[in-house]
Amino acid sequence: MVSSKKVVLLGHFGVGKSSIIRKFVNNEFSSDYKVSIGVHILKKEVQLSNNDSVSIIIWDMEGTDSLTLINKVYLLGTHSFIYVYDVTRPLTFKSLSQDIISLKTRFPTSLIKTVGNKVDLLTDIEKEKHQVLFKINDYLSSAKTGENIEQLFQDIAIELKH
Amino acid sequence: MRKDKKLILLKELLLTDDRALIGALNLKINTLESIIEQREKLSQKVDPLIDLKLQEYTNDIPKKLGPMITESLKNEILKSKNQVVDALYPIIGKMIKKYIQQEFKILSDKINHQLKKRFSIASFLRLFKSKFMGVDEESLMLQELAKTAIQEIFIIEKKSGLLKANFSKTTTIDKEVISAMLTAIKSFVEEAFITGEEHLEAIEYGLYNIHIQNFESYYIAVVIHGVYDTIYKSKLKSKLLDFSANNISNTTNTNLAEKLAEVFKNGII
Numbered sequence: 104m105v106s107s108k109k110v111v112l113l114g115h116f117g118v119g120k121s122s123i124i125r126k127f128v129n130n131e132f133s134s135d136y137k138v139s140i141g142v143h144i145l146k147k148e149v150q151l152s153n154n155d156s157v158s159i160i161i162w163d164m165e166g167t168d169s170l171t172l173i174n175k176v177y178l179l180g181t182h183s184f185i186y187v188y189d190v191t192r193p194l195t196f197k198s199l200s201q202d203i204i205s206l207k208t209r210f211p212t213s214l215i216k217t218v219g220n221k222v223d224l225l226t227d228i229e230k231e232k233h234q235v236l237f238k239i240n241d242y243l244s245s246a247k248t249g250e251n252i253e254q255l256f257q258d259i260a261i262e263l264k265h
Numbered sequence: 266m267r268k269d270k271k272l273i274l275l276k277e278l279l280l281t282d283d284r285a286l287i288g289a290l291n292l293k294i295n296t297l298e299s300i301i302e303q304r305e306k307l308s309q310k311v312d313p314l315i316d317l318k319l320q321e322y323t324n325d326i327p328k329k330l331g332p333m334i335t336e337s338l339k340n341e342i343l344k345s346k347n348q349v350v351d352a353l354y355p356i357i358g359k360m361i362k363k364y365i366q367q368e369f370k371i372l373s374d375k376i377n378h379q380l381k382k383r384f385s386i387a388s389f390l391r392l393f394k395s396k397f398m399g400v401d402e403e404s405l406m407l408q409e410l411a412k413t414a415i416q417e418i419f420i421i422e423k424k425s426g427l428l429k430a431n432f433s434k435t436t437t438i439d440k441e442v443i444s445a446m447l448t449a450i451k452s453f454v455e456e457a458f459i460t461g462e463e464h465l466e467a468i469e470y471g472l473y474n475i476h477i478q479n480f481e482s483y484y485i486a487v488v489i490h491g492v493y494d495t496i497y498k499s500k501l502k503s504k505l506l507d508f509s510a511n512n513i514s515n516t517t518n519t520n521l522a523e524k525l526a527e528v529f530k531n532g533i534i
Contacts, residue, residue: 107441109425140453144445160427160445176452180425 116166122246413491
């Protein structure tokens with residue numbers, strides 16, 4: 104049985120939201136209009152078992168410096184948020200904790216995942232430095248190498264299904 | 266004897282050049298004959314091979330040269346887009362003009378046919394409808410002629426943009442993606458331009474219109490081809506209200522798609 108779920112990708116400019124989903128999706132509209140209306144829609148069907156799958160409709164939001172700048176109507180009815188930031192640019196995760204609290208308050212029933220992207224650019228020493236921060240993250244990913252991308256959506260599909 | 270010798274000598278003197286010429290001509294004729302003969306022999310052996318090669322080449326042209334030709338044409342067109350447009354513009358213009366003229370002729374024939382039946386029951390009904398609804402008779406006549414048809418129907422959850430059910434007469438791209446996209450556009454317009462409790466009610470593109478009807482937790486988007494005027498809109502609204510009241514609240518999503526297909530199967534309301 105297929106069920107459909109809405110997943111919204113959030114984050115600052117240039118953190119790699121679109122890159123994360125680029126290789127992952129099945130269907131998408133052209134992204135040309137993203138600048139016009141601030142969102143790009145894509146779809147991925149995640150197979151959980153032989154007769155069980157989740158159709159994930161991904162709303163890839165235009166990068167913003169603050170959640171308050173996003174058209175709030177776009178966030179309604181979201182089953183899961185993916186908050187993406189760039190591990191190499193502190194500005195993109197400066198307001199992470201506050202933003203997560205804000206999302207949890209506004210959408211108490213929605214699943215929230217945080218993803219530190221571009222992890223392939225970090226050295227081991229840099230990773231250690233960021234360890235405290237990384238502890239609060241769900242995933243460290245790399246859109247370049249594909250690290251943890253499939254896993255992220257697989258986990259979301261499983262959690263939303265149950 | 267002397268006389269004979271003299272005759273022979275005279276003959277030699279007179280005929281030596283001619284003989285040499287005849288000899289040379291014979292040699293040339295022989296050479297030509299052998300060349301022709303050789304060619305004929307060669308032709309018998311080579312011609313089938315050449316034919317075969319030519320056939321193979323002809324067969325291989327689309328496969329081997331096709332992509333190269335297409336690519337080079339594409340590049341040439343890209344390089345000189347304006348020139349191509351300039352060259353094609355009059356031709357396409359003429360084609361469109363011809364098509365429109367033809368369509369107008371058909372429409373005109375139909376109108377004439379309708380006018381001839383002016384005193385038919387249908388005509389009196391139209392006149393009555395026109396007076397009753399305050400719409401001119403010509404509009405009603407045009408509406409009857411240009412049959413409006415429903416191409417697709419989407420029942421979409423208002424907040425999430427997820428598709429609850431769909432009916433479609435065409436195979437377009439993914440319906441779930443379309444539903445989400447429609448919701449995004451609708452939300453964008455309502456947020457950006459519409460204030461208060463108003464909603465986006467229609468989107469127009471080319472010969473198509475998308476009628477949007479809002480309900481409490483969902484909305485219905487109907488893709489229409491043809492005349493989408495006040496009368497049609499009003500009829501469609503009533504039909505969708507009836508459908509919603511009878512089916513949506515007490516039907517599962519799977520059944521809903523079946524119900525949509527059942528009610529709107531011929532695309533005419």
